[in-house]
Amino acid sequence: MAAMTREETEALIQEVLEVYPEKAKKDRAKHLAVNDSSLEKANKCITSNRKSLPGVMTVRGCAYAGSKGVVWGPIKDMIHISHGPVGCGQYSRAGRRNYYVGTTGVNAFGTMNFTSDFKENDIVFGGDKKLSKIMLEIEQLFPLNKGISIQSECPIGLIGDDIEAVAKKAAKETGKPVVPVRCEGFRGVSQSLGHHIANDAIRDWVLENRDGDDSFQTTPYDVAVIGDYNIGGDAWASRTLLEEMGLRVVAQWSGDGTIAEIEKTPKVKLNLIHCYRSMNYIARHMEEKYSIPWIEYNFFGPTKIAESLRKIAALFDEKIQAGAERVIARYTAEYEAVIAKYKPRLEGKRVMLYIGGLRPRHVIGAYEDLGMEVVGTGYEFGHNDDYDRTIKEMGNATLLYDDVTGYEFEEFVKRVQPDLIGSGIKEKYIFQKMGVPFRQMHSWDYSGPYHGYDGFAIFARDMDMTINNPCWKNIKAPWKNQVANDEALKAVA
Amino acid sequence: MPSVMLRKREDGKLIFYVAKKDLEETIESIEFDSPDKWGGEVVLGDGSKYAFEILDAPPKIPLTLQAKRL
Numbered sequence: 001m002a003a004m005t006r007e008e009t010e011a012l013i014q015e016v017l018e019v020y021p022e023k024a025k026k027d028r029a030k031h032l033a034v035n036d037s038s039l040e041k042a043n044k045c046i047t048s049n050r051k052s053l054p055g056v057m058t059v060r061g062c063a064y065a066g067s068k069g070v071v072w073g074p075i076k077d078m079i080h081i082s083h084g085p086v087g088c089g090q091y092s093r094a095g096r097r098n099y100y101v102g103t104t105g106v107n108a109f110g111t112m113n114f115t116s117d118f119k120e121n122d123i124v125f126g127g128d129k130k131l132s133k134i135m136l137e138i139e140q141l142f143p144l145n146k147g148i149s150i151q152s153e154c155p156i157g158l159i160g161d162d163i164e165a166v167a168k169k170a171a172k173e174t175g176k177p178v179v180p181v182r183c184e185g186f187r188g189v190s191q192s193l194g195h196h197i198a199n200d201a202i203r204d205w206v207l208e209n210r211d212g213d214d215s216f217q218t219t220p221y222d223v224a225v226i227g228d229y230n231i232g233g234d235a236w237a238s239r240t241l242l243e244e245m246g247l248r249v250v251a252q253w254s255g256d257g258t259i260a261e262i263e264k265t266p267k268v269k270l271n272l273i274h275c276y277r278s279m280n281y282i283a284r285h286m287e288e289k290y291s292i293p294w295i296e297y298n299f300f301g302p303t304k305i306a307e308s309l310r311k312i313a314a315l316f317d318e319k320i321q322a323g324a325e326r327v328i329a330r331y332t333a334e335y336e337a338v339i340a341k342y343k344p345r346l347e348g349k350r351v352m353l354y355i356g357g358l359r360p361r362h363v364i365g366a367y368e369d370l371g372m373e374v375v376g377t378g379y380e381f382g383h384n385d386d387y388d389r390t391i392k393e394m395g396n397a398t399l400l401y402d403d404v405t406g407y408e409f410e411e412f413v414k415r416v417q418p419d420l421i422g423s424g425i426k427e428k429y430i431f432q433k434m435g436v437p438f439r440q441m442h443s444w445d446y447s448g449p450y451h452g453y454d455g456f457a458i459f460a461r462d463m464d465m466t467i468n469n470p471c472w473k474n475i476k477a478p479w480k481n482q483v484a485n486d487e488a489l490k491a492v493a
Numbered sequence: 494m495p496s497v498m499l500r501k502r503e504d505g506k507l508i509f510y511v512a513k514k515d516l517e518e519t520i521e522s523i524e525f526d527s528p529d530k531w532g533g534e535v536v537l538g539d540g541s542k543y544a545f546e547i548l549d550a551p552p553k554i555p556l557t558l559q560a561k562r563l
Contacts, residue, residue, distance in 0.1 A: 040538075041538070041539065048515075049515055281512060284510070287500060291555075384515045384517070385515060388517070
């Protein structure tokens, strides 16, 4: 199918909205837009970060998911208690594939589930006593933990437990940081508020711990990688590039990260933000309090990597700038070979994305490096500032959809007919059954890493493996194909 | 009275950021901006107006300040 014009795309949106009742239609219309890359601000064309409509299918998560699942969870040497009923922690346990180095259960706890397992009794009489007891048990069973975070689930807010008091008491007893996080699921409209709450908790309870302590030896080349959650090893693939160009990565937030790294971050010279959505709050805070500048970078696809490496290097001296050029030169042959191999197989293929965080705009460059085109993109929980950054990356007259509903997404796909969809597990099987090649772009479909030059090779292979998989030809029953074949024969005759 | 975080962009323009409102705009004009007086009414890129308290000296940016919506 050829690219759609602006009018066609607008007509498509109108057609999809047709089924909604008047009020819902008015609301949803604000979240669907045709991209106009000449716009400076996104709020002229799209509304975001609003409450989902009751009754529609949304794939958003909750504040607890944003705090425990995204920001705090990957900090490997802390124990994160899912404070409340057992389900929230158990069903999300180890689902995000934040890789880490360490011995699970001894000095790293990333894939384990710790919960206070609330029962009716605790709801009626309060769970503070139970929480205090859990802290003592943790100290006995896992003495190598470096701290505890208490991640509230919905009931904690409803019954009004004072987890801050318990945390303060426990911190005094153990001498380790104990961080209460008020990330009850019902707060906010999506996981996005959970990120903010988690950032604020780090700011209030952790970041100041080493203020006035100058024993940490700094260098002029100290940086922190912020907002890289090491999905499938992403942060490692990013870190090697930064270290090769001569920088010293002091902290990883928070994939394969430790509490000590986080406490040392105020000593760095520059904060590098990958996932802007989930970690910009803390970067802004550090800029204000510790005068640490921050920049956003993008390590998906060689074009954006080279751009980002040069942008980062420009903030340092010639030594680092030469280092950046050296890194780019070193990997050129490697990524050119990847492009030479996969571009002929992928050229001209059209992709629709619907993901969260940074990827709806960051992966566009990687697809373009492979000769593919992104024809639609959207955020689950993006804000205005995310869309501001997206409209410049996307082509004109492409689709933008915010918090898209199950129905809308399906209809868009039926009409736009992309060659590939990148979204999450909840969308995967619907589209695969419709016969559209699909990649999970939350967890890289259990593959990865996708960051950095090494990741790009894996990314290209995965996209090729999915789009050019012979199974898509066999989705239709053979006798139905036969009819089509006969007609084609008749037409020829 | 929203809390506003002010920071300088690479091109030298001041950015007016309100986290709770998702508002990130450039400051187009500011009423007083001299070494002995800073603040007052500011006009943002989208045309909306806010007012800061008038300070005796330009503050050290980045900084969080209270602003009043006009």
